[in-house]
Amino acid sequence: xxxxxxxxxxxxxxxxGPLQVPESDFSVVTGRDWTPQERVERFERLITSVHGEVIxxxxxxxxxxxxxxxKAKSVRRLALGRExxxxxxxxxxxxxxxxxxxxxxxxxxxxxxxxxxxxDAGLTSTGGAIGETGSLWLWPTPDEPRLxxxxxxxxxxxxxADAIEDTFFDVVEAHGWASGMPTNAxxxxxxxxxxxxxxxxxxxxxxxxxxxxxxxxPRESA
Amino acid sequence: xxxxxxYPPKPEKVYFFGTCLIDMFFPQAGLDGIRLLEREGIEVVxxxxxxxxxxxxxxxxxxxxxRAVAEAQLGLFAExxxxxxxxxxxxxxxxxxxxxxxxxxxxxxxxxEVASRIYELTEFxxxxxxIQLADKGRPEKVAMHTSCSARREMGLAExxxxxxxxxxxxxxxxxxxxxxxxxxxxxxxxxHPEVSAAMVEDKTQAIEATGAEHFVTSDCGCLxxxxxxxxxxxxxxxxxxxxxxxxxxxx
Amino acid sequence: MSVxxxxxxxxxxxxxxxxxxxxxxxxxxxxxxxxxxxRRDVFSDWDLEALRELxxxxxxxxxxxxxxxxxxxxxxxxxxxIQVHWAENGDExxxxxxxxxxxRAARAVIKGKSMVSEEMHLNQHLEAAGIEAxxxxxxxxxxxxxxxxxxxxxxxxxxxxxDEISEILHDKTGTERTRDVDYMTAAARAQLRERFMxxxxxxxxxxxxxxxxxxxxxxENEGNGRMTTTVPPVHIAVTGIEKVVEHLRDVxxxxxxxxxxxxxxxxxxxFNMISSPRKPGxxxxxxxxxxxxxxxxxxxIYQDNELLDTLRCIRxxxxxxxxxxxxxxxxxxxxxxxxxxxxxILMPHMLGLEATKDLxxxxxxxxxxxxxxPVKIPIPDLLVRLRREAVGEGRGNVPGAGVKRSxxxxxxxxxxQWLATHPTVWRGSTMVAGKLRGLTPTKLGPWTEYRTAPKxxxxxxxxxxxxxxxxxxxxxx
Numbered sequence: 001x002x003x004x005x006x007x008x009x010x011x012x013x014x015x016x017g018p019l020q021v022p023e024s025d026f027s028v029v030t031g032r033d034w035t036p037q038e039r040v041e042r043f044e045r046l047i048t049s050v051h052g053e054v055i056x057x058x059x060x061x062x063x064x065x066x067x068x069x070x071k072a073k074s075v076r077r078l079a080l081g082r083e084x085x086x087x088x089x090x091x092x093x094x095x096x097x098x099x100x101x102x103x104x105x106x107x108x109x110x111x112x113x114x115x116x117x118x119x120d121a122g123l124t125s126t127g128g129a130i131g132e133t134g135s136l137w138l139w140p141t142p143d144e145p146r147l148x149x150x151x152x153x154x155x156x157x158x159x160x161a162d163a164i165e166d167t168f169f170d171v172v173e174a175h176g177w178a179s180g181m182p183t184n185a186x187x188x189x190x191x192x193x194x195x196x197x198x199x200x201x202x203x204x205x206x207x208x209x210x211x212x213x214x215x216x217x218p219r220e221s222a
Numbered sequence: 223x224x225x226x227x228x229y230p231p232k233p234e235k236v237y238f239f240g241t242c243l244i245d246m247f248f249p250q251a252g253l254d255g256i257r258l259l260e261r262e263g264i265e266v267v268x269x270x271x272x273x274x275x276x277x278x279x280x281x282x283x284x285x286x287x288x289r290a291v292a293e294a295q296l297g298l299f300a301e302x303x304x305x306x307x308x309x310x311x312x313x314x315x316x317x318x319x320x321x322x323x324x325x326x327x328x329x330x331x332x333x334x335e336v337a338s339r340i341y342e343l344t345e346f347x348x349x350x351x352x353i354q355l356a357d358k359g360r361p362e363k364v365a366m367h368t369s370c371s372a373r374r375e376m377g378l379a380e381x382x383x384x385x386x387x388x389x390x391x392x393x394x395x396x397x398x399x400x401x402x403x404x405x406x407x408x409x410x411x412x413x414h415p416e417v418s419a420a421m422v423e424d425k426t427q428a429i430e431a432t433g434a435e436h437f438v439t440s441d442c443g444c445l446x447x448x449x450x451x452x453x454x455x456x457x458x459x460x461x462x463x464x465x466x467x468x469x470x471x472x473x
Numbered sequence: 474m475s476v477x478x479x480x481x482x483x484x485x486x487x488x489x490x491x492x493x494x495x496x497x498x499x500x501x502x503x504x505x506x507x508x509x510x511x512r513r514d515v516f517s518d519w520d521l522e523a524l525r526e527l528x529x530x531x532x533x534x535x536x537x538x539x540x541x542x543x544x545x546x547x548x549x550x551x552x553x554x555i556q557v558h559w560a561e562n563g564d565e566x567x568x569x570x571x572x573x574x575x576x577r578a579a580r581a582v583i584k585g586k587s588m589v590s591e592e593m594h595l596n597q598h599l600e601a602a603g604i605e606a607x608x609x610x611x612x613x614x615x616x617x618x619x620x621x622x623x624x625x626x627x628x629x630x631x632x633x634x635x636d637e638i639s640e641i642l643h644d645k646t647g648t649e650r651t652r653d654v655d656y657m658t659a660a661a662r663a664q665l666r667e668r669f670m671x672x673x674x675x676x677x678x679x680x681x682x683x684x685x686x687x688x689x690x691x692x693e694n695e696g697n698g699r700m701t702t703t704v705p706p707v708h709i710a711v712t713g714i715e716k717v718v719e720h721l722r723d724v725x726x727x728x729x730x731x732x733x734x735x736x737x738x739x740x741x742x743x744f745n746m747i748s749s750p751r752k753p754g755x756x757x758x759x760x761x762x763x764x765x766x767x768x769x770x771x772x773x774i775y776q777d778n779e780l781l782d783t784l785r786c787i788r789x790x791x792x793x794x795x796x797x798x799x800x801x802x803x804x805x806x807x808x809x810x811x812x813x814x815x816x817x818i819l820m821p822h823m824l825g826l827e828a829t830k831d832l833x834x835x836x837x838x839x840x841x842x843x844x845x846x847p848v849k850i851p852i853p854d855l856l857v858r859l860r861r862e863a864v865g866e867g868r869g870n871v872p873g874a875g876v877k878r879s880x881x882x883x884x885x886x887x888x889x890q891w892l893a894t895h896p897t898v899w900r901g902s903t904m905v906a907g908k909l910r911g912l913t914p915t916k917l918g919p920w921t922e923y924r925t926a927p928k929x930x931x932x933x934x935x936x937x938x939x940x941x942x943x944x945x946x947x948x949x950x
Contacts, residue, residue, distance in 0.1 A: 003768070004559035007714065010772040011540040015870075019537035019781075022530040028523040029726050046739060108704070108757040112670050133740035145757045146703050150696055169725040178721040181686045183752055184703075187744035192696040194658060195736070196612035196628060198500075198635045199507055202658035205611055206665065207696025207742075240934040242893075246903050247927045249934035253941060268938045271896035279886050281838055283860030283877075287890040294894040322854075374840035399506075403797045407837025414485075414835050415919030420492050420801045421837070422923065450924030 030173075032132065032166035039131035039164040040215065046134025050190035051203055052211045062158065062216045063093035066123075069212055070099050073154055075120040079104050081143035086125035086158045104148050115151050122148035122208075123156045128163035130171060135189040136213065137171060139182045146184050150192075155208040157188070161217045227377075229349040230304070235265045236346075237298070237305040241312045242274035243442040244463075251442060251463030255308040255343050258469055262351040266306075269298035275307075277315040280323065282409050289323050296320075296332055299339065304350065308343040308465055309441050310372025316340045318375055342372055343465055344381040344440055357389040359471040365395050365434040366464070367425065367448060369441035370403050382440050382464055389471050395432035399424075406447040422451045430459055438464040479622070479808040481824060484831040487806040497632060501803050504631050508794040511737025512845070519733075528730045529849040531723045532785040535715075539775065542684040542717045543766065549687030553749040555762045563593025566767045570595060570676065570709055571602050573763055577707055579604060579673035583665075585691065585701035586610040587678030588626050588788060589711050589767055592810045592823065595676070606676070609665050609697040611658065618645040624804030626811060627735045627790040632803050665697070675701035675759065679712035680787070681727060682764070685720045689764065691745040692731060694738075699745050708747070708759040714766050715775075715784040727787055730847035734791040770822045773870060779858055780871070783818050785848040790815075792842035792852060798835055807832065814842035818855040826863050826873030833859035903933035 034042065044054045057065040070078065078094070079102040081087040091101060102119055124144050126136045136157050140146040149155050165171050168187070172178070177185070192207030203209050236259060240252040256266045272295060280288035295316075299305050307313040317340040324333035347353040366382050373379045379401070386394045405411065405421025425448055429437050435458055439445045442463060449461040479487055491497050535542060547557045560566035566589075574582060582599060584590065584606055596606040596617070608617045612629035616622065619641045623629030630638065635652050642648045648660045677698055681690040689710050691698045702708045718724060732738045751758035774780050793799040793813025804812035809820040809829065817832040833856045842852040864882070865875035892899055906929035917926045932940075 002559070003561045003565060006561055007559055007766075007768045007772055008540045008543065010768075011543070011714075011775055015776040016778040016781075019533075019778075021537045022533050024527055024530045024534060024723070025523070026527065026722065026726065028520055028527055029729060050738075050742070104756065106756060112704075116666055116670055135740055135744075142754045142756055145755065146699070147757045150699050150703070167725065168728065169722065172721055172725060178685055181688050181721075181746065181748040183747070183749045183755060183758060185688075185746040185748070186699075187740070188742065189740045189744075190742050192694070193742055194611045194695050196610070196615065196630050197638050197654045197657060198633070199504055199631075200635070200654040202654045205658050205662055205695045205697070206609070206700055240938075245934040246906060246929050249930045249932060249937045252934040253937045256938065256941065268935075268942075270900075270935065270939075273893040273896055273899045276893070279889065281857055281860070282886070283857065283862075283864040284883075284886045285861055287886045290890050291893040294896075370837070370839035370841070374844050401841075403837045403839035403841070405797070405837060407839065410834065410837045412919055414488070414798075414831075415922060416485075416492055417488055417798055417801060417835065418837070419923040421797055446927050447924065450920075450927065453925040454921075454923060 026169060029167055029169040034131055034166055036162065039166065040161050042131040043129055043134050043164050047190060047213060050134065051193065052134070052190045052213055054213050054215060056215050056217060059216050059218055062214055063089055065214055066090060066156065067093065067097065069156060069214070070121070073121070073210070075099060075154065077102050077118060077120050078123055079115065079119045079121070079148045079152055080123040081105070083143040084125045084141070087123060087144070090123055104145055105143060108145070108147060115147060119152040121154035121156055122152040123158070124149050126157050126159045126163070128165060128171065129159050130166070130168050130187070131164050132167045133189060135168070135187045138186045138188060140184050140186070149186070149188060150207045153204060153208055154210045154212065155191070156212045156214065158214045158216065161215050232262065232351055233264065233304055235267055235301070235303045237303055238266050238268045239272055239275070239295070239305055239307045239312070239316070240268065241307065241309045241442070243446070244308060247446065248442045248463060251466050252308060254463070254469035255306070255465035258347060258353070258465060259306065259351070262347070262353060264351070267303070272298055275312040275315045277312060278408055280315065280319060285323065292320060292323055293329060296329060296336055299336055303339070304341050304346065305336065305339045306341050306343055306346045308463065310342050310369045310376050310378060311441050311443055313340055313342040314371040314375035342376055342378055342381070342440065344385055345376070345378050348381045348385060353385070355385065355388040355468060355472050357391045357471050358473065359389070359391055361391040361393070362436065363393045363395050363432065363434040364467070365397050365429045365432045365437040367400070367404060367429070367437060367439045367444055369439060369444050372440050373401060382438070385464070385468060386438070392471065395434050397428040397432050399428060404444045404448050406443045408443065411447065422447050426451045426455070426457070426459070430457065435459055437461045438467045440464050479805045481808040481820065481829045481832060483808060484806065484835065487808060488802045491802040491806045496634070497803050498801065500632055500634050501800050504628070505794050505800045508737060512734060512791065512794070515733045515737045515739055524726060524730060525847055525849050527726045528847050529785065531718060531727060532787070532848045535718045535723070536775070536781060536784055538719060539714070539717065542719055543714060545684040546682055546687060546717050549684065550764055553687045555687060555749060555764055558763060558765045560765055560767045562769050563767065566593050566711060566765050566769070567595055567598035569765055570711065571599060571604065573707070573709055574599065574604050574674050575602070577673055579707070581668070581672050582606040582674045582676055583668055583672035583701050583705060584608050584613070585675065585677035585698040586613055586629070586693070587676065587711055588810060589678055589713050590676065591623060592769060593767065595711075607668055609669070609701055611661055611695060614661060614665065615641060618642070622805070622810070624812065625790060625793060626788055632805065669700045669704045672705040674707040674709060675705040676709045676711065677701050679710050679716055680731065681724050682712055682717045683721050683724060684717055686748060688721065688746050688748045690724060691747070692728065692741050693745070694742040696743060699743055702745065702747055703758050706759055707761045707763070709763045709765060710747075711765040711767060714768055714771050731787050731789050734789040734845065734847040774822050776870065780855065782850050783822070783855060785850050786815055786819070787848055789847055791845045791847065795841040795845045797837070797839060797841065814852045818852055818859060821859055821871060821873070826859070826871060826876045828873070830863050830873070830876050833863060900933070900935050903929070903935065907931050907933060
């Protein structure tokens with residue numbers, strides 16, 4: 001018999017017999033009933049508490065806010081997709097800009113060192129966010145691959161205010177994640193950090209030192 | 223860990239289980255506990271054949287020996303009266319571990335029934351007697367160490383401090399890391415003496431740092447450990463069981 | 474710093490050394506105080522009991538269905554393109570991983586944090602085969618540079634302070650001596666980025682493996698886990714068989730419990746969910762993903778209804794953060810991969826009670842571990858159970874059971890039993906003890922090295938009660 005069969009046999013024939021299956025009451029991780037405004041506030045409070053930056057914008061002026069961020073952070077080379085409406089709009093806005101737009105629809109093997117060493121920031125869309133913990137969720141795609149939210153020193157994420165939900169559990173349930181998971185699904189809550197040197201927080205240990213979240217509100221008034 | 227417990231109305235009679243440590247080393251604490259109950263108008267029955275709850279053997283891994291000793295106690299509480307124990311540790315043993323210890327034996331039902339009637343002394347004074355204490359002592363500071371068994375196994379972190387709070391002239395001072403173990407742990411203190419010593423050293427320092435010259439506990443194991451450490455170092459801080467303190471301050 | 478080998482057999486000596494080392498004492502006390510207070514704060518607005526109850530039930534359900542869930546996990550992983558391997562013990566797991574590396578002619582492996590790989594001494598195994606295995610979690614990296622093992626399952630380098638870390642980085646990598654944590658972190662980033670790019674294989678652990686979707690979940694703050702599982706062409710995930718959960722919806726509550734219990738964080742920076750290797754058209758991620766399921770004693774623990782609770786563990790480390798013994802002696806003293814309370818109840822199954830016989834007794838049974846455990850493992854009860862196994866009273870199949878069986882000790886307890894079941898003799902002996910109290914020895918072994926000896930009272934409680942009732946009786950009549 002091989003290891004697999006041996007292990008499964010031992011588990012199936014356990015000496016104390018079959019085990020009871022307890023019920024699980026998930027109510028403690030759902031049912032927050034926050035208003036959209038509460039969700040945004042909570043998201044912002046939590047993600048800024050772990051060193052994330054939040055910039056509020058509207059659906060119409062967010063690319064102007066993006067330009068300001070790029071300027072303020074002296075970003076010269078920005079990695080971004082080509083197909084998702086977020087990078088499409090960003091590309092349009094930055095067309096005559098002095099920021100160099102770096103294509104990411106290339107196999108990593110072909111530009112590993114370039115991405116690791118010469119890209120200042122990565123721009124991505126997001127699937128949504130979680131108010132309770134101040135987390136973004138992303139399902140990377142061929143258009144917006146996994147590493148552009150990780151390798152460049154700055155990650156700029158674009159989030160729609162109405163895509164913030166209450167809890168992680170709510171997101172998993174509402175979007176039916178269990179019926180089809182992507183290659184990689186991610187929650188991101190702030191920039192990369194460590195406390196491994198005597199509990200002192202330091203940012204950017206492996207991933208981005210900075211995370212900027214551009215929240216797009218539907219109305220001008222937001 | 224704290225489960226909601228529904229307390230009965232104040233009974234006419236209770237059993238008192240004194241514990242072996244109190245019997246041998248701190249009998250005054252037991253007697254003061256009995257007097258506090260009697261002052262509440264309760265008749266206290268002290269079964270003369272009681273010895274030990276069995277815990278020392280139980281926590282050392284000698285379950286059969288523990289069960290034999292526990293079994294000798296089970297028959298002492300024939301009437302349906304509450305059983306008051308002036309120790310969170312022995313109380314926890316009887317309330318929590320008796321049902322486990324007798325599971326699958328002919329006396330399982332009896333063990334469960336006895337366990338359901340176990341009350342730690344401060345718990346009983348507070349929640350069943352609704353005791354009102356009138357302080358007659360001089361103003362002073364006192365520190366309290368609630369035993370880990372009372373705090374965690376029986377969920378009684380609050381009863382001791384709340385009783386002390388009724389004493390008008392007593393200032394209960396909070397020590398640093400009050401919830402941390404004093405390092406007694408029965409045979410732990412003997413099997414791992416250096417670790418235990420480091421723990422009791424920190425506990426005595428924390429108590430001393432409060433400025434209190436006096437501390438109380440609800441468990442004589444902790445008392446023996448902490449007071450023994452103070453005495454070894456010839457410190458002025460001394461301790462006693464909370465039952466003695468409450469009795470002394472209110473008579 | 475010289476390399477010190479710690480073993481569970483030498484627990485007493487190691488505890489003695491740690492207790493006498495003020496640096497170790499200070500480092501752990503400071504860290505544990507901070508972690509306890511952060512955990513308390515982060516749970517303050519939660520119905521913690523309901524959440525722990527849910528966490529415990531999710532883990533119990535997974536264990537109740539364990540063999541079915543492992544098969545389901547395997548089938549779904551395979552359907553997603555993840556190759557699944559099974560290993561009965563650490564050696565077999567090491568061999569599988571080495572062969573996977575050799576098949577790719579791998580020379581350089583980059584590792585994310587994995588306690589299971591520590592458990593099986595994977596790095597040494599790979600290095601013996603000429604494959605370099607470099608830890609990339611900053612704490613693990615520091616510990617590896619210092620030729621040590623982790624002293625905590627979540628914070629591997631928690632025994633080191635800033636000055637010590639500065640010295641290690643200076644000695645081993647040539648950085649400036651400094652107290653500037655940002656500088657040291659940036660230096661490690663620069664060094665490790667080269668290694669991520671050059672690595673042939675990335676090896677990670679798994680926090681939760683979801684049977685329903687064939688998904689591997691990794692929890693981290695640094696991003697080294699994402700690097701490890703995304704940059705190299707091959708990703709090998711290694712995990713204990715107990716890490717499986719049934720549904721994706723089971724993950725959010727466990728994740729909520731894990732980060733808050735471990736470090737007092739609402740959430741970690743990254744939650745990385747991997748369900749397949751790179752698909753056609755995708756531009757990054759590994760071409761191959763492997764999952765190695767390791768038993769290593771777990772199916773043996775699984776046999777027994779009481780010991781089974783050990784397998785609920787989600788490896789948060791809260792039990793060690795709150796343990797008064799761990800806080801004082803530190804992680805290395807235990808001499809085992811998993812230190813602290815969880816180590817005391819887990820390691821005897823992996824190493825046998827012969828080697829670990831001093832671990833289950835190294836607890837005052839204060840219950841702090843059980844109180845904070847996010848999945849409600851009754852750790853104190855399990856310690857008592859293992860003490861029972863060690864003295865030969867258990868009914869389980871813990872390896873090395875009965876190792877502490879001693880005729881002398883058994884006789885002592887039998888004598889105690891006889892005394893405590895003969896009330897007349899009991900009363901007589903407390904009376905005698907009281908009369909002879911003047912003769913009480915002032916030296917009572919280790920007890921009196923630190924404390925005065927307790928003295929029997931002149932009259933026992935039995936005697937006092939008798940006198941008290943007699944007085945009352947007179948008063949009434």
